[in-house]
Amino acid sequence: MLSCREVTRLLSLAQERKLNFSERMQLKMHLMMCKRCKSFSGNLNTLRKAMQKFKQRDD
């Protein structure tokens, strides 16, 4: 069972490379059961979108 800390590492890693089957499965299991990490996951995606938007923003 992955800890939340390991999950945050894995979620960040997922933005760098494709996760293998085992990593994906363990991640999925944890996210199904952990509301905090599920939030973290969504927030990371928002962060990525924000970076792209920030760069493209005309100000």
Add this chain to the structure above:
Amino acid sequence: MSTDHNDAHAQFSDAAYMQELQSQMLKFANMQLNDHQLAEDAVQEALIGALKNARSFAGKSAYKTWVFAILKNKIADILRKRHRTVEMTNLAGNSADEDEDFSRLFDERGHWHKGMGPDSWGDPEASFKQDQFWQVFEICLENLPERQAKVFMMREFIGLESDEICNNEDLSVSNLHVILYRARMRLQQCLEMRWYSEGEAYA
């Protein structure tokens, strides 16, 4: 791809803007280095370094954030060579910051501490429409330790591939992942604290 009037060259053709940016950079570098010649050199190198990678920044805030990240790294290099410990406000380059492991967020089993776990930020588009959000976002980027800032921006702004960043910065791939992880954790916390927990985010 960027349109002509949106690329980095547009920034450079705005002489007043460049003048102002350079003067801000010089002021900052002087304050950190206490040496006008070194400060000038650092600023020049930073501008060249930023231009090399700045393929397309539509707006000035993002470009400025990027340029300052380069500058801070240059300054940190100079200071390391000099072995000087100077009181630095924005230059959070000490290894304690760079090497943090976020242990205070997690309990001994590695689960989020009660009350430390992230909340969902909801629909991001609502925040993205607000100017104030972007001011906070900029602050959060600027608060990153300079190595994290530079590497993270190379990845997420410039879009360099891992091996390019590793080559440029003399990092292993696993070092890179650790740095990016730390940057993301910090940014999450900063945004959570300064924006999303104010209750403004929930559209």
